[in-house]
Amino acid sequence: MHRLNQIIRDPVTLPARQDIIRQGDDPENVHLILEGIACRFKMMPDGGRSIMALLIPGDFCDLDVAILPVMDHSIGTLTACVMVDIPRKQIKELLEHHSRIARTLRWATLVDEAVLREWLVSMGQRRADKQMAHLFCELFTRFQAVGLAEPFLLPLTQEQLADTLGITPVHAQRVLASLRSRNMIALEGRAITIIDLDRLMAFAEFNPDYLHLPPPVDDSEDV
Amino acid sequence: MHRLNQIIRDPVTLPARQDIIRQGDDPENVHLILEGIACRFKMMPDGGRSIMALLIPGDFCDLDVAILPVMDHSIGTLTACVMVDIPRKQIKELLEHHSRIARTLRWATLVDEAVLREWLVSMGQRRADKQMAHLFCELFTRFQAVGLAEPFLLPLTQEQLADTLGITPVHAQRVLASLRSRNMIALEGRAITIIDLDRLMAFAEFNPDYLHLPPPVDDSEDV
DNA sequence: CGGGCCTTTGACGCACTTCAATCTAAGTGG
């Protein structure tokens, strides 16, 4: 990833709730998140918003634009974010002439897709409480994978959560309260935090295989 | 695509409702569909099935295995299918040394992802009737793109449809009857057929942009 | 003719929505 490091410069700070790319755009840059939480979303004709992915530090927002010229969805920040822009041409060049990096980027795309599949399952088959629990487990695992799980705080509003789960804010509130009353999560100020991961994972029947993470290193042997 | 043509040999015919690849497998071949309809799916702990993608002629079933060694979902036929196997190593080789083909395969993956996003929107925001109408519009458009839309017949059972839409077979039946009573679709034997595409598309608020198809050729000029 | 899949239909219950009101915390300006 040496070559990628050369590209990362000029980090930009964006406020919460700001659009980065809009549906229909043909953006010049690919964006990489360094801090904060962003999302992919679409607006519905009735004004509702559907969030189809949460993007956390280490995620590329829009690798697709190197291949698909027009965005079929929008991307925006949920919390304040720090990001870097990478010229789309540079990504194209990497894809075509550096097969190892191309392979890594392809891996990232495929994991995105696997997450989408699991969200689709969640949306179709799990009731809102298990769906929300499952989301929290996934986010914890993904934050853990980039070393940001301690402490794990989710500073999302209930409306943002609701748009992600495909439910109403009112119901998000009730489900959240239910998970809290069962001592799986708690509120730290306005952020959600997990206080009993084991119980949450059991409740959500969470299996992280779909994230295709490298197996955790067992460092108990080489101290 | 000359190079791909060399690879296509030994088409295999599979009966309906047969697994092609199971979750957890580490398959040796990538599969390309020539005829029939297959699907990606996951089984739930309670025995329910969630269908996360419909695969039609021209679709690769499992391009991912060239990069992600373990399948996080299963693939099976819904109707009888004709498919060809392509050794995974061959795909890997194409990805690494033939950037134009690699680009085409990457395009295919990104469109898969765009479809998944739209399904997620459908599942979260659209009621079952509009969701089903939207699915029919998508399938018609995809079949049309590979020249198989005339006549357009969907030989899926209501249970298969229900697993795709995340609803129960009973409700699928009612929704189907409702679309029929509104003269948008009809049954041709046991297959579903569209009798009023315009009305169906308007009802579903269908916009095909997410399929990233090349714009239809206007051949009225060069006769 | 019979058996097995699908499809179709009905009654009832629950998860989630809708509408609406209240409450709280964090500004903002005087």
Add this chain to the structure above:
DNA sequence: CCACTTAGATTGAAGTGCGTCAAAGGCCCG
């Protein structure tokens, strides 16, 4: 420092889409 504002969280009551359970009706094929 305190009115005033405003976004978000919380709570209640009533309505609806969809699920569940159960039974009956078509269609294909042996």
